[in-house]
Amino acid sequence: MTERGRKALLLAPAGIWLLVMLALPLLVVFVFSFGERGAAGGYVPAFTLEQYANLPARWTAFKNTLILAPLGTIAALVIAYPLAYFLAVRCSPKWRTSLLILVIVPFWTSILIRSYAWIFILGGRGLPALLESIGIDDIRLINTPFAVLVGIVYGYLPLMVFPIFVSLDKLDKRLLEASADLGSTPWRTFRQVTLPLSVPGIATGCMLVFILLMGEFLIPAILGGGKVFFVGNALVDLFLQSRNWAYGSAVAMTLVVVMLVTVSIYMKFISRLGGQREDVSLM
Amino acid sequence: MTKDNGTISKQKFMEELRRYQKGSVTRRHFLGVTGLGMATAVLGTAIPGLRPRPAFAAGDIGDRVILATWPNYHDEMNFEAFTEATGAHVQVNVFGSNEEMLAKLQAGGSGWDVFVPTNYTITTYVGEDLIIPLDTSKLPNYDAGSFEQRFSDAGSVDGQLYAVPKNWGTTGFAVNTSKLDGAPTPTTWKEFWDLTMEGYSGRTMVHDYQLTTIGNALKYFGYSFNSVDEKELADAEKLLLDAKPHLFAISSDYQPPMRNGDAWMTMCWTGDGKQMNVDMPEIAYVLGTEGGELWSDYYAIPKGAPHMDAAYALIDFLLNPEVNAKEVLAHGYPSADARTNALLPKELLEDPILYPAADLLNALEFGAAATLTDPNRAELLARFKSA
Numbered sequence: 217m218t219e220r221g222r223k224a225l226l227l228a229p230a231g232i233w234l235l236v237m238l239a240l241p242l243l244v245v246f247v248f249s250f251g252e253r254g255a256a257g258g259y260v261p262a263f264t265l266e267q268y269a270n271l272p273a274r275w276t277a278f279k280n281t282l283i284l285a286p287l288g289t290i291a292a293l294v295i296a297y298p299l300a301y302f303l304a305v306r307c308s309p310k311w312r313t314s315l316l317i318l319v320i321v322p323f324w325t326s327i328l329i330r331s332y333a334w335i336f337i338l339g340g341r342g343l344p345a346l347l348e349s350i351g352i353d354d355i356r357l358i359n360t361p362f363a364v365l366v367g368i369v370y371g372y373l374p375l376m377v378f379p380i381f382v383s384l385d386k387l388d389k390r391l392l393e394a395s396a397d398l399g400s401t402p403w404r405t406f407r408q409v410t411l412p413l414s415v416p417g418i419a420t421g422c423m424l425v426f427i428l429l430m431g432e433f434l435i436p437a438i439l440g441g442g443k444v445f446f447v448g449n450a451l452v453d454l455f456l457q458s459r460n461w462a463y464g465s466a467v468a469m470t471l472v473v474v475m476l477v478t479v480s481i482y483m484k485f486i487s488r489l490g491g492q493r494e495d496v497s498l499m
Numbered sequence: 500m501t502k503d504n505g506t507i508s509k510q511k512f513m514e515e516l517r518r519y520q521k522g523s524v525t526r527r528h529f530l531g532v533t534g535l536g537m538a539t540a541v542l543g544t545a546i547p548g549l550r551p552r553p554a555f556a557a558g559d560i561g562d563r564v565i566l567a568t569w570p571n572y573h574d575e576m577n578f579e580a581f582t583e584a585t586g587a588h589v590q591v592n593v594f595g596s597n598e599e600m601l602a603k604l605q606a607g608g609s610g611w612d613v614f615v616p617t618n619y620t621i622t623t624y625v626g627e628d629l630i631i632p633l634d635t636s637k638l639p640n641y642d643a644g645s646f647e648q649r650f651s652d653a654g655s656v657d658g659q660l661y662a663v664p665k666n667w668g669t670t671g672f673a674v675n676t677s678k679l680d681g682a683p684t685p686t687t688w689k690e691f692w693d694l695t696m697e698g699y700s701g702r703t704m705v706h707d708y709q710l711t712t713i714g715n716a717l718k719y720f721g722y723s724f725n726s727v728d729e730k731e732l733a734d735a736e737k738l739l740l741d742a743k744p745h746l747f748a749i750s751s752d753y754q755p756p757m758r759n760g761d762a763w764m765t766m767c768w769t770g771d772g773k774q775m776n777v778d779m780p781e782i783a784y785v786l787g788t789e790g791g792e793l794w795s796d797y798y799a800i801p802k803g804a805p806h807m808d809a810a811y812a813l814i815d816f817l818l819n820p821e822v823n824a825k826e827v828l829a830h831g832y833p834s835a836d837a838r839t840n841a842l843l844p845k846e847l848l849e850d851p852i853l854y855p856a857a858d859l860l861n862a863l864e865f866g867a868a869a870t871l872t873d874p875n876r877a878e879l880l881a882r883f884k885s886a
Binding site for chain 1: 623
């Protein structure tokens with residue numbers, strides 16, 4: 217077999233997968249987005265821009281997604297970084313494996329069930345009742361953007377911890393010693409050595425969490441009580457309740473475009489941040 | 500058996516039975532803790548007539564039947580009995596709206612054998628060629644004459660039978676009266692919405708369901724529950740958007756927050772109202788005097804059902820008046836079947852939640868087919884939710 221043939225053969229499974237599972241469905245959605253809703257719902261072929269003209273009716277859903285997805289990503293990062301730092305740098309190797317397993321354990325239960333548990337923690341008889349006993353009255357947590365944010369951080373934390381952990385774990389400890397030898401304070405060492413070297417991990421973690429959050433629908437549905445609506449929720453509604461596949465496709469295409477734009481801005485930002493070094497890769 | 504169960508009080512037995520019916524304990528736990536398992540085992544060997552005699556040999560109708568239905572709408576024990584009698588396991592999918600059921604069937608490949616459509620959807624299913632005409636020879640327990648006609652006639656389209664009646668009920672609202680500070684219990688939809696935006700702000704729930712949420716908003720202005728008039732829908736939308744910031748949630752799963760006190764008032768179906776009222780008498784079930792929805796649910800078989808024989812067997816089993824009576828006792832939705840009602844206790848048949856006074860009942864409307872398929876109503880609710 218020629219070199220070329222071997223290459224083609226090796227790439228074929230991934231190529232077929234991408235074609236059947238990504239390109240074709242996306243094409244269907246693209247075509248549907250110019251169609252019309254059937255009389256009893258569904259899709260009838262047509263060529264109209266009406267669905268796109270209707271997009272402002274879902275502005276709030278886009279706004280919620282574009283605010284809460286980055287906010288959730290940042291909140292997850294702020295909580296995950298110290299944890300990953302502790303696990304990779306400070307923790308004794310004896311405990312490291314067990315602690316890492318503890319980070320993964322929640323993944324053994326469905327996110328649906330774990331989010332449901334938060335209904336009770338944030339509901340009237342949970343945290344608010346506890347706060348009331350120390351004199352803070354009338355706090356509503358469940359079905360607010362805050363509840364959704366808590367659910368997001370809780371659900372996505374491991375996805376943020378691991379890439380950062382990996383990049384910190386690979387970090388050459390001799391660099392830290394060298395920095396200290398040359399007179400840096402621990403804070404300066406962290407800022408000038410550790411943090412820049414963990415940028416690839418941060419970038420990967422943020423990317424993973426952010427992209428998944430843009431399509432999130434379960435957590436807002438459960439902890440937002442139908443009041444904190446993401447684009448994902450609007451899509452579920454359009455396909456499963458009002459059965460307007462054409463409009464749903466237009467909203468989905470718009471989400472894909474919004475995602476491409478935000479992600480490419482983000483990539484540019486990250487590559488500038490780590491531009492001085494060559495070893496910055498996103499995956 | 501190694502455990503000594505001792506004896507069990509009547510009250511404890513009933514508590515265990517309710518826990519078992521609600522699915523919070525397993526059958527094994529129930530039989531063990533009540534001693535019924537032991538009793539049945541002993542009796543069973545002593546009296547051969549008590550040994551189960553399957554109506555079908557196991558495997559005749561396949562090993563499973565898939566049922567798409569509504570929340571809190573069956574007696575789990577009946578499904579177990581069905582499995583014991585036929586060998587077919589009942590797999591239950593729960594849905595929140597007729598729209599969602601229609602969407603699944605339209606998309607194809609639902610895999611359902613039996614589903615539970617509401618009266619006003621059946622003509623659409625027939626028009627879209629999504630359900631099959633029923634062969635009554637396979638439903639010996641179906642007796643058309645024993646059903647109250649207004650709750651069974653939607654099952655036939657152009658003289659052809661497509662669906663047989665399950666239960667009927669009303670859509671009103673449930674209100675926790677202990678939070679009213681002595682004010683009288685509201686009796687109208689106008690009061691429902693006004694209270695939502697004032698005293699009960701942040702404590703009210705509406706269905707995630709266009710028919711009832713829009714319909715009951717239309718009632719605020721005295722319009723028809725089924726209105727598809729543009730101006731009337733615009734009024735309803737304005738009311739919904741004004742009320743939205745005051746809502747606790749938009750969800751059809753309202754029992755848990757009502758029970759734990761997070762929500763104080765909610766749009767509510769008969770059986771949920773009854774179930775909550777039994778456990779917490781301060782939760783009243785109210786039918787708005789302006790009207791609202793009267794509905795009737797049916798059993799039907801979707802086209803292409805993978806286990807057709809099992810589908811017929813399950814429907815026929817659930818139509819058996821004795822089985823049906825157990826269903827009613829478990830879920831609290833009235834049956835339109837005179838044979839079933841004959842087996843129910845008198846208190847239940849006189850219950851004001853299940854069987855509302857005639858003047859309240861007469862003000863109600865059945866949902867209309869046009870309401871289901873009207874694109875403006877569908878989009879209105881989707882807009883309200885994403886607002």
